[in-house]
Amino acid sequence: MTSGNTTAAPANQAVLAPPALPRPWTRARMAGYxxxxxxxxxxxxxxxxxxxxxxxxxxxxxxPKYWSGLKTTLALVAIATVLGAALSVPVAASRMSKNRIIGAFAYAYVYFFRGTPLLAQTFLIYYGLGSFRPFLQEWGLWFFFRDAWNCAILAFTLNTAAYQAEILRGAIDSVPTGQWEGATALGLPRWIIFRKVVLPQALIVALRPYGNEIILLLKGSAIVAIITVYDLMGETRRAYSRTFDFQTYLWAAVIYLILVELLRNLWDWIERRITRHLVR
Amino acid sequence: MEHYAALLSFGEGGWGKSIASGVLVTVSLALATLPFGLLIGFFVALGKQSKEPSLRLAANIYTTIFRGLPELLTIFLIYFGAQIGFQKAVAILGIDARIEINSFTAGMLALGVVFSSYASEVFLSAFRAIPIGQYEGAYAVGLSNGLTMRKIILPQLVRIALPGLANLWMVLLKDTSLISVIGIADILRQTGVAARVTKEAFLFFGTACLLYLILAIISSFFINRIEDWAHQSQDRVRARV
Structure with a gap:
C-alpha cells in the first residue's frame, strides 16, 4: 500500500527548471564579443x-569571364580528380606489393610528388618538357605538351594520384585482417573478398581524406593561372591587371570560399548518408 | 654532362650562387613564418576550445576563411590589399605617400595566417586528447590557470601535436614556392630566371624539385630529433617503472 514515491511532484503542479544563472562578463566573454x-x-x-x-x-x-574561369577551374579539378583516382589504383597496388622493386618505384613516385611543390611540378612539365621539343616532335607528342591546359591536367593528375594512392593504401590497410580471414573461411575468392568485403569498408575510411584532397586540389588549381591557363584565378589576375580595381580579388575570394564551403557540406552530407548503418 | 655541371656550378657562368641564395630565402621565409604561425594557431585553438560561444565563433570564422581560400589568392589579397589599406589609412591622416609593403613581409603574413589556421586544428585535437583529469589534478594541487597551462598542459600538448605540426611544416615548405609570384627570389624564382636565360628549363626546374626534396629530407631528420626530445620524459618514466 505504501508506494514510496513521496518526492514526486503532484500532477497538477508543473515542475519548473531553476532559472538560468546570469552569465557573468568574464574576460573571455568580453574578448569573444x-x-x-x-x-x-x-x-x-x-x-x-x-x-x-x-x-x-x-x-x-x-x-561572363569569371563564369568561364569558374567553369575552367571546375573542369580542371574534376578531370584531374577522376584521372588521378584511376592512376592511384595501380600506384597503391604497387605500393602494397610484396615485390621490393615495384614497391620502391611506387614509393619514389609518391615521395617525389608529395615532397615537391605542385607549382614546381607544373613548371617542370610545362616549361621543362619544352627542352625536349625535337624529341617530342619526333614522337608526335608535341601537340600535347605545347598546350598549357594539357600540361596542367597532366601535372595535377600525377600530383593527386600520388596523394590518392596513399589515401587508398591507408584505407585498405585500416581494414582489420580478421575481415580477410573471415571471408577466406567462407571460401570466397580473393578478388570477391576485396571487392565485396574490404573495399566497401575501406572507402568509408577513405571518404574524408578524399574530400580533403579534392578541396586541396581546388585551392591548388589557382596556380595554373601562372602558366597562362585562364581559370578563375587567371581571369581574376587579368581583370586586375586591366582595371587595377582591388574588388576583382575580393570577388574571387568570395567565389572560392563559397565553392569550398559547398564541397565541405556536400561531403558532410555524403558521410552522414553512407555511415547510417554505423549510427547507434 | 660537363655542360650541365658548368651551368650548375658556383663559378663563372654557373647559376649555383643565385640558386643557393634562393634556397636561403626559401628556408628563411619558412623559418620566419613558423613561430608566428604557431603562436596565432595556438591562440586560435584556445579560442576554439573555449567555453565561451562568441570566442568559438570568432575562431571558427578565422579558420573557415583562411582554410577555404587558395593560398595563392591569400598572398595576392594580403600583398595588394595591405598596400591599398595602408594607403587609405595614411590618406585619412592627411599624408599623401606611396607605401610599398615589403614582399617578404607580405609573403610571411600570408603563409603565416594559412599555417596558423591549419595549426589551430592540430592544436585543438591535441587539446582534446589531454584527459580532463590533468586539469583537475593541477587544480587539486593548487596551481593557477596559467601555471597549469605552462607546466602541465603545454608539455603534453607539444608531444601530441608534433606529428601534425611536422606535416604542416612540410606543407609550409612547399607553399613558400607560391611567393615567387610576388617577386621574392626564392628557389623557384631563381631557377626560373636561370631556365629562361639558358633555355635549359628541365635541368633547372628539375634542380628546384630536387632541392625541395632535399629540404624535406633534412626537415624529417630534425623532426625525428625533436620527437625524440619530446618523448624523452616519457621514456625516462617508463625506464624507471
Whole structure:
C-alpha cells in the first residue's frame, strides 16, 4: 500500500527548471564579443566597399569571364580528380606489393610528388618538357605538351594520384585482417573478398581524406593561372591587371570560399548518408 | 654532362650562387613564418576550445576563411590589399605617400595566417586528447590557470601535436614556392630566371624539385630529433617503472 514515491511532484503542479544563472562578463566573454565585433565590422566594411565599387560596366565585361574561369577551374579539378583516382589504383597496388622493386618505384613516385611543390611540378612539365621539343616532335607528342591546359591536367593528375594512392593504401590497410580471414573461411575468392568485403569498408575510411584532397586540389588549381591557363584565378589576375580595381580579388575570394564551403557540406552530407548503418 | 655541371656550378657562368641564395630565402621565409604561425594557431585553438560561444565563433570564422581560400589568392589579397589599406589609412591622416609593403613581409603574413589556421586544428585535437583529469589534478594541487597551462598542459600538448605540426611544416615548405609570384627570389624564382636565360628549363626546374626534396629530407631528420626530445620524459618514466 505504501508506494514510496513521496518526492514526486503532484500532477497538477508543473515542475519548473531553476532559472538560468546570469552569465557573468568574464574576460573571455568580453574578448569573444570584441573579436566577433571586429569580424562583423570587417564584413560590413567589405560589403559597403563592394556595394560602392559596383559598376555595371565592369560586371558586364568581367562577369561572363569569371563564369568561364569558374567553369575552367571546375573542369580542371574534376578531370584531374577522376584521372588521378584511376592512376592511384595501380600506384597503391604497387605500393602494397610484396615485390621490393615495384614497391620502391611506387614509393619514389609518391615521395617525389608529395615532397615537391605542385607549382614546381607544373613548371617542370610545362616549361621543362619544352627542352625536349625535337624529341617530342619526333614522337608526335608535341601537340600535347605545347598546350598549357594539357600540361596542367597532366601535372595535377600525377600530383593527386600520388596523394590518392596513399589515401587508398591507408584505407585498405585500416581494414582489420580478421575481415580477410573471415571471408577466406567462407571460401570466397580473393578478388570477391576485396571487392565485396574490404573495399566497401575501406572507402568509408577513405571518404574524408578524399574530400580533403579534392578541396586541396581546388585551392591548388589557382596556380595554373601562372602558366597562362585562364581559370578563375587567371581571369581574376587579368581583370586586375586591366582595371587595377582591388574588388576583382575580393570577388574571387568570395567565389572560392563559397565553392569550398559547398564541397565541405556536400561531403558532410555524403558521410552522414553512407555511415547510417554505423549510427547507434 | 660537363655542360650541365658548368651551368650548375658556383663559378663563372654557373647559376649555383643565385640558386643557393634562393634556397636561403626559401628556408628563411619558412623559418620566419613558423613561430608566428604557431603562436596565432595556438591562440586560435584556445579560442576554439573555449567555453565561451562568441570566442568559438570568432575562431571558427578565422579558420573557415583562411582554410577555404587558395593560398595563392591569400598572398595576392594580403600583398595588394595591405598596400591599398595602408594607403587609405595614411590618406585619412592627411599624408599623401606611396607605401610599398615589403614582399617578404607580405609573403610571411600570408603563409603565416594559412599555417596558423591549419595549426589551430592540430592544436585543438591535441587539446582534446589531454584527459580532463590533468586539469583537475593541477587544480587539486593548487596551481593557477596559467601555471597549469605552462607546466602541465603545454608539455603534453607539444608531444601530441608534433606529428601534425611536422606535416604542416612540410606543407609550409612547399607553399613558400607560391611567393615567387610576388617577386621574392626564392628557389623557384631563381631557377626560373636561370631556365629562361639558358633555355635549359628541365635541368633547372628539375634542380628546384630536387632541392625541395632535399629540404624535406633534412626537415624529417630534425623532426625525428625533436620527437625524440619530446618523448624523452616519457621514456625516462617508463625506464624507471
Amino acid at each position: 570584441a573579436i566577433v565585433g571586429l569580424w562583423l565590422l570587417l564584413f560590413a566594411g567589405l560589403a559597403i566597399y563592394l556595394y560602392n565599387a559596383w559598376r555595371i560596366d565592369l560586371v558586364e565585361t568581367y562577369g
